[in-house]
Amino acid sequence: MTPPPVPLGTFPTPLEPAPRLAAALGLGPEDLWIKRDDLTGLGGGGNKIRKLEWTVGAALAEGADTLVTTGAAQSNHARLTAAAAARLGLGVVLVLRGAPGASRSGNLALDGLFGARVAWAGEVDQAGLDAAAAGVCARLRADGKRPALIPFGGSGTLGARGYARCGEELRAQLPELRTAVIALGSGGTMAGLVAALGSGRVLGVDVGALADPAAAVVAFATPLTSEEVVAERLRVRRDQVGAGYAALTEPVAGALRLAARTEGIVLDPTYTGRALAGLSAAVRDGSVRPGEKTVFVHTGGLPGLFGHAAAVTAAEEGTEVF
Numbered sequence: 001m002t003p004p005p006v007p008l009g010t011f012p013t014p015l016e017p018a019p020r021l022a023a024a025l026g027l028g029p030e031d032l033w034i035k036r037d038d039l040t041g042l043g044g045g046g047n048k049i050r051k052l053e054w055t056v057g058a059a060l061a062e063g064a065d066t067l068v069t070t071g072a073a074q075s076n077h078a079r080l081t082a083a084a085a086a087r088l089g090l091g092v093v094l095v096l097r098g099a100p101g102a103s104r105s106g107n108l109a110l111d112g113l114f115g116a117r118v119a120w121a122g123e124v125d126q127a128g129l130d131a132a133a134a135g136v137c138a139r140l141r142a143d144g145k146r147p148a149l150i151p152f153g154g155s156g157t158l159g160a161r162g163y164a165r166c167g168e169e170l171r172a173q174l175p176e177l178r179t180a181v182i183a184l185g186s187g188g189t190m191a192g193l194v195a196a197l198g199s200g201r202v203l204g205v206d207v208g209a210l211a212d213p214a215a216a217v218v219a220f221a222t223p224l225t226s227e228e229v230v231a232e233r234l235r236v237r238r239d240q241v242g243a244g245y246a247a248l249t250e251p252v253a254g255a256l257r258l259a260a261r262t263e264g265i266v267l268d269p270t271y272t273g274r275a276l277a278g279l280s281a282a283v284r285d286g287s288v289r290p291g292e293k294t295v296f297v298h299t300g301g302l303p304g305l306f307g308h309a310a311a312v313t314a315a316e317e318g319t320e321v322f
């Protein structure tokens with residue numbers, strides 16, 4: 001039996017029209033909507049809250065007193081796990097890639113503010129992070145604690161349930177929805193939307209976090225839907241990864257400025273900036289068309305902008321001193 005979710009966020013999130021951004025992309029003024037999942041509330045908001053409601057719900061059901069999770073140094077998921085732990089009075093250890101550096105900005109500043117302890121794992125891959133997290137859990141147990149390990153990005157079939165709920169909100173808010181566009185990282189967000197809306201109505205823009213993101217989406221979504229989810233039928237774009245997860249590309253820098261200067265909406269350089277660059281490419285190649293209803297799912301990530309030096313520099317481009 002699936003343990004119940006623990007309420008952490010503020011739902012449903014708003015769905016707002018984006019007519020100026022639509023026109024800039026080559027869509028009609030009523031074609032484009034933004035699902036404000038950056039406004040989920042707790043800890044600065046973002047998509048990880050919906051997944052944490054389920055994964056932390058399971059941790060509480062097991063009697064956990066400390067949350068442990070893994071991620072990149074600027075992980076939004078790690079920041080929101082820390083906020084969830086604070087809200088619930090739990091301990092939290094974040095196992096992060098890299099070493100303690102000069103910069104404590106962006107998400108790292110908030111991790112500290114929420115009282116999280118950070119275990120630096122060095123320049124390791126996900127298997128290395130998982131091994132470090134297992135070591136942290138063993139140490140906590142030796143200290144008499146009851147740790148619960150939240151998976152990378154909070155993703156899995158359990159976390160994806162949170163995004164099936166988002167898909168249901170979208171169905172009620174915009175029944176004519178043709179395409180929901182999202183950044184595809186660890187896969188749980190896309191998996192939940194696919195479970196609720198069907199493979200054909202979700203466009204995932206890969207950010208380069210996984211070697212085979214479609215396989216993750218298939219694995220997480222399959223238990224949640226009667227549809228036979230197969231990789232070939234998923235709509236996944238892999239043209240926005242660029243030089244890798246942490247690198248800023250010119251299309252992404254342009255997407256950050258475009259959203260900010262047409263709608264006053266702040267995107268981030270790793271996820272939502274790539275998602276908008278991918279939507280722009282999809283309009284150009286005809287896979288998203290004028291006259292159809294498109295939803296851009298804003299999954300949050302604002303603190304990551306301040307943790308990304310190249311993005312901060314690119315933000316000002318084209319502005320003049322008055």
Ligand SMILES: *Cc1c(COP(=O)(O)O)cnc(C)c1O
Binds near residue numbers: 048076155183188300
């Ligand atoms: C993690 C994240 C995503 C991707 O979600 P996944 O479920 O990991 O695929 C998208 N946007 C932001 C801002 C994120 O932090």
